[in-house]
Amino acid sequence: MTFIAHIRQKDGKIQTVQDHLVEVKQGAEQAGEKIGVKYLAGIAGLLHDMGKNTDLFRNYIQEAVANPDAPPRKGSVDHSTAGGKLLHSLYHGSGTTLESKYTAEWIANCIISHHQGLRDYVSPDKASPYMERVISRELDQYEQAKVEFLKHNPPDQLDHMFEQATQELQQYIQIINKNKLPRIAGALLIKYIFSCLIDADRTNTRRFEENETSTEEIDYKLFFQQSYELLSQHLSELEHGSIVDTPINQLRREMSRQCEQFAYRPSGVYTLSIPTGGGKTLASMRYALRHAIEHNKQRIIYIVPYTTIIEQNAAEIRSILKNDDMILEHHSNVVDDKDDERHEGDEGETLDLRKKNLKLARDHWDRPIIFTTMVQFLNTFYAKGTRNVRRLHQLSNAVIVFDEVQSVPVHCISLFNAALNFLNVIGRSSLLLCTATQPALDFVKYKLHFSEQPEIIENLDEVGRSFKRVDLQDLTRDSPSGWDAEEVSSFIQEQMREVDSVLVILNTKTAVRKLFEQLIEVEWLRESGVQLVHLSTNMCAAHRKEVLSGEYGVIPRLAKGERIICVSTQLIEAGVNISFDCVVRSLAGLDSIAQAAGRCNRHGKDKVRNVYIIRSSDEVLTNLPEIQIGAEKTERVLQEFKDDPSSLGDDLLSSKAMSRYFEYYFNDIGDKMHYPIPKLEQNLFDLMDRNRYYVDAYKKKHDCKPEVVNHYAIATAEKYFEAISTNATPVIVPYGEEGKELILDLNGEIEPGEMSELLRKAQQYTVNIYDQELRALERNGDVYPLLHGHALALREPAYSDDFGVESKGEGAWEPMMI
Template structure:
């Protein structure tokens, strides 16, 4: 070979010249990093990221891999990392070293640099010499300029800078490589920015509100006030905002109005809306697609979470890549491309996807995080963020707003006391609602009733069975299944269905039941529902009567949001009961329950008392040692120990596992079993199949999953995923086991 190449031939038998790849990647990376003043360093890191491919050994390896269909398998990262280190980029050289396998820790980084100057010196220097002859820019006369603020930056700000520059470089690398292998393929793109969507949103909102089933609500005037205040606040300066409003105040539409108008006021590119649960993501995305006029021909809203996409984040792209064009249509192609790097004006995702991407170290997971710069980040139902990870989450949000041009909007009916925690101390609190106390008073639609004596499941079932419409929320899935069974047995014939919701049901089953519940309520038909906490955030239910097992104040208030939601009654009724022998509450809530009992309950304040809530959160954070738990991760961030941060930052605790169930009609069950057979035959190709199967998965504790395996009700598929026997799946309650102490929500 007289010429140096970066990748093997594409479908048109055209090789990818190394010089073109380095310059193409550099141009893209610089464009991304321009948003936060780091264009020069991103350009240089991208320019040198594949310099190691210039060695004779690597070029010969590429020829062999192209002929055999294998991988090159020869290191090509040390040369670029060494160049970056020698040209003033210090710790940012880790970006080059990690662009395939993930950001390293300092020990790994320094060891690789020593190799590049020691026994691995020859191929490194050979590569630099050969590549500099055709790309002289890799040997600049002056070091690339850092952003001006870096000189006084804290270690945590440097950590975030490395993450975002890494995101720019790996995204640019993927895109340039993909362009080579997708020669002649037109990638569908959206032509909109967030700021340009305001007029479409306003038209869509008016149409959406006019078509609501049940007609106008008595509290529509208050909802309009919330909306108007959000519009007014949107012209304020960038920073961290709070939208504090009771459940049922139409926060989704108000927060969208704020985000789009704020984007226009400050020239921001996109809105990223993150919610804690997939059920809310589905709901919000459906509403936003309607009001923003999203269509296959004009894509605007990207819905990205584990239920619609499963990243193959185990490795970076290969040097040989695939040569076949995808067999998907334009809409699916847009969703796939946009989900890889969030190149969409409006992204709806989960907080798990958002923050685990931000604090990950792998290229595929981190490609998208540079899109958070110059964006409005809307965090819905922020009370559901895990306490043990609040310190790094809040710290990261503060840095994104202060250094990287983002604005953050925190929305909740039960706003946590984040400003009592160290990352937010000194950060201005910008309230969207000017008088939250008055708003809560105007939207007080329920009376709370605390019962002093313990209630058995049988007593509660007797009381529920004769009700016309009621919702009962308990703390564990085992309790929900038992109570549902008891109420079903006692419900008089012809009085209406008794429905069940929990994560022991597969997602498509839950979605079907939730739609049935909503339709029954809107048609004013009798219905009883027994559920776990999964209905407490963002789910649009409206019951006249809600029973809630003892729980912390914020959970009780969220449950109350499913009662008299649209204000059609003078007052709804929320009954808080203490379930006899309920050990689940303490297991699920821990210290939060004790902190709540000190301030809120019978003879104390009610759950919607803002002063009592503030005191509760303060004690809760202290009892749970939130600062101490978070500091463990923050120390690793200051040391730039990216692997340790990624290992510790798990939004979903590891005591649960996914369970696949062949749910549905016979043809669907056969389709699921065929996919399982394909996964077992070829585990490496499982990613796409698993993505398609996500709607047919439920969640169990590992202990309960093991019980299913021991009893012959389940069998392993791949990794921790197990397959549950369809005949052992209850049509009403999902996965059931006798004498089971399951306590996942």
């Protein structure tokens, strides 16, 4: 009798359960072997779909394929529990060792959860959802599934694999203890094993569905070697450029050289504190490529705070390496995530074929060079469901560059540090933290474990003085209640009498739009022929790219010496290679002000230019507490600088001033760094660490210890995790002919192979829209569904060349990081 794992949609061909289990085992082992968890991951793969070895499931899948428009109820046949139940019964009973119980719980949780997300071992309701699943749940035809599985996979073979898996776990417990990592490292290792299983399962299913017999393996080392040679050639060309001998360029070359030499050091956690405008992108890529070649890394991943930086940096690297297919940009998730949320009864196969095509098409970071955002990085470790965690194993044995690392969301700092410690100690990756304003991540409670002498750049203070190109002018005391749009407009007019370009950065989209509309109406601007530009994340990535660097964009116009005023949110203040004669920055954190200052006199054309700090009365910061706290601490530093400049190195942008600011800021933030969950009166870090509160509550209720040896509340932590609280929905917008054509393409029936490429392209034409703004657009009939309701598109009248999405509303902080 043949038991069925999948039936191919095109031709009705069957993939047997045993074939699928063996192939997924092999894929999971390959991913796990990178860090030494081959058997932990392999057993999860071998047992994950054991429950499909039943008459019930065979009837279920045949009925679903015969009736695609009305498939059986999702989850009506539970096939994911059986493998975990068998494993737990074999290796968690009385007389088994503590290590055996740990191993069984780790693997079994991955198996029973592969259609939802990992279960809690101990939950807030003083129970163990894990034990309820592997012990209490009655499964129809479980014995049939068990007999069929053991017929193909003898018990002695399984015993041998489990013994090897237990040794792998013991080794990592020793490593975790030796490196004094908190227990959350164990939870992240479970997630890594889960990632190996999910990716192997989804990949094998896609290959069967697309009848893909084999895939060409990427020769990472060859690609990195070729890329290194191309980068070296590019740097050599720059050295022979017309302005090669300026002091700034000489210093850039020296810092780039130091990055190359540093790359020969062992993998670790390092810092690169190149000042703004110091050539950080190419210097860090030089380090990454050399380190990847020397230490056999499989991937180089750039983690950046804003999509704007992805667009610019990826374009720069692509132009040098000349291999688009090997470089992936991952911004936001274009399709709706709701199918990845856990629902009771979701233990079965998803047999709505349209939904399955969407799931199979999603990116899983399978390129040698990846550019993505801090939010996507944090989601990979902590977000709910299976979609994000699938990518986690791709972060191992990699060089990971964190650009503008000071932009880590404050409530995620402890979780961020835990993820980086995991990747370095367990994931065998080398981590490089880049910023001109390094936060003190090793002075917080759950600190980041930097390597010995982690800074790449020598003589940092001297380098900082050499790069000084601006003076900060504090105008916040001129108007304690702040300037409105009209007053800011008048100040800009004064500056434009002396300079050719001004950049104004405000904290909210509403304030930016109000100032832009004020400037449009003023007579002096219309008569002077000054170009006025607006930038915010209401504009899609392709739109912003055109405004900044297109044929008639801001950057080429500035290069020609044209007169320009640019009004923007903070998306422009980090990673955008652009230079204005004057910058006006609304009061915020000193690190943000320093980044804004990096857009002024960037290339040292003039000896020194002014950056003005103002207070805007048009900003409502009620929903932006981190910006509000940052502004307060900046005010404190500004006052101290006024009283005694020498105590802060006679420069508001000095490392002393920045350290003082972060000291005040982190002291004020306190426990907020551990991701507090007000509804539970707990913090997310502890749920993933010791879970003390709920373990104690369990003991009191049951008058005994939990039956499980692991205590992590992983599902609860995932339920409450959001890197940034956006309440936003991705909407594909009709920007330009390509955006309109893309929407038309997505409105029809699409093969999975085509879907992947279309969804990647759609990232450039997506805007994240807040709930209240989305409701307003829906009332006006300006949004409509694509992909059978799994994505949304915007109608043309609701998208403008000036502002992008035409929807007003203060909302919360805009999701630039997605």
